[in-house]
Amino acid sequence: MHLEDLHWFVTLAEIEHVTEAAAELGVSQPALSRALARFEEEAGAPLFDRVNRRLRLNAYGRIMLEHARRCITEMTAATERIAALRDPDSGRVRLAFLHSLANWLVPEQLRRFRRTAPGIGFDLFQGPAYEITERVLGGGSDLAVTSPRPDPARFGWRRLYVERLCLAVPPDHRLAARTRVSLSAAAGESFIALESPIGLRQLTDSLFADAGIAPDIVFEATEIPTMEGLVAAGFGVAVVPVPRTKGDAKVAHVPLSDPAAKREVGLVWDAGRELPPPAERFARFLTAG
Structure with a gap:
C-alpha cells in the first residue's frame, strides 16, 4: 500500500461518500473508486458497507483506519525528523x-x-x-x-506549575469579601461547572466529594469565561483557577482554603x-x- 492510498482511504473513511471525497482530494471519482478496490483487495476484506449510494465504514474498516492514521503519522514524523537532523x-x-x-x-x-x-x-x-x-x-x-x-x-x-483554585462569586455575594473560604461554605449554592469529562470538572467533583457537598449544578459550560459570565449574571458560583491578572470587576475571586484546591x-x-x-x-x- 502506498502512502497516497492511505491518505485517500482516510479521507474516504471520514467523509463516507466517494464523490465528496474525490472532490476533497482533487481526484476523479473513478480513480478513487479504483484505488479503494485495490486497497480492499490488499486488505483481504471489504472495508465499507454500501448503503443507499453511501459508504459506511465497517468493523474491518475501523481497524484499517486506526492503523492507516498511525502509519501516516509515523511516516510524517520520520520525514520531519530527517529534515530536522539536516537542519x-x-x-x-x-x-x-x-x-x-x-x-x-x-x-x-x-x-x-x-x-x-x-x-x-x-x-x-x-x-x-x-x-x-x-x-x-x-x-x-x-x-x-x-x-x-x-x-x-x-x-x-x-x-x-501549580495554580490555586478559587470560588468565583458575584461582587455582592455574601462570601465576596472573604480573603479565603472553604468550599463547604458554599454548600447550598447553585453552581456553574464545566462539562464532564473536562479536567477541571474532574478536580471540582473531587473537591465536592471531599467537602461532602452534593452540588446543585444549574449549567455545564465548555469554557471558563462562560462560567464567569454566568456567575456575573447571578446564575450561581463556580470553582475556577485564581486569575493571573486582575479579573473582571463583575466577578469576585475568593481563594479556596481546601488543601486539594489546586491544579497541576x-x-x-x-x-x-x-x-x-x-x-x-x-x-x-x-x-x-
Whole structure:
C-alpha cells in the first residue's frame, strides 16, 4: 500500500461518500473508486458497507483506519525528523493545549521560544484535556500542555506549575469579601461547572466529594469565561483557577482554603514514541524554567 492510498482511504473513511471525497482530494471519482478496490483487495476484506449510494465504514474498516492514521503519522514524523537532523533550526512542533491557557501561557512561551528558534513552526490545537490526551496518543500532537496529569503508564510528564483554585462569586455575594473560604461554605449554592469529562470538572467533583457537598449544578459550560459570565449574571458560583491578572470587576475571586484546591499543569507526550527533534527542543525549553 502506498502512502497516497492511505491518505485517500482516510479521507474516504471520514467523509463516507466517494464523490465528496474525490472532490476533497482533487481526484476523479473513478480513480478513487479504483484505488479503494485495490486497497480492499490488499486488505483481504471489504472495508465499507454500501448503503443507499453511501459508504459506511465497517468493523474491518475501523481497524484499517486506526492503523492507516498511525502509519501516516509515523511516516510524517520520520520525514520531519530527517529534515530536522539536516537542519536543526527547522521543522514543526505539533502542540496541543487547554482553552484556559490560550490567552497567556502558550502565547508567551511561543513568543519566547521563537526568539531562539525562528525557523521552527507550530501546528496548534486547542481543546479540553480528554481530547488533548487522545490526540497525543493518536499521533496528532507531539506535545500538550494540560491538566490533570494523565495515566503515567502511557504519558511522559513534566510539571510546569501549580495554580490555586478559587470560588468565583458575584461582587455582592455574601462570601465576596472573604480573603479565603472553604468550599463547604458554599454548600447550598447553585453552581456553574464545566462539562464532564473536562479536567477541571474532574478536580471540582473531587473537591465536592471531599467537602461532602452534593452540588446543585444549574449549567455545564465548555469554557471558563462562560462560567464567569454566568456567575456575573447571578446564575450561581463556580470553582475556577485564581486569575493571573486582575479579573473582571463583575466577578469576585475568593481563594479556596481546601488543601486539594489546586491544579497541576504540565507538559505531556506519548511515553511510547520518541519525540521529533523540534518537539524535543521545545520541551527542553519549556521545562528549563
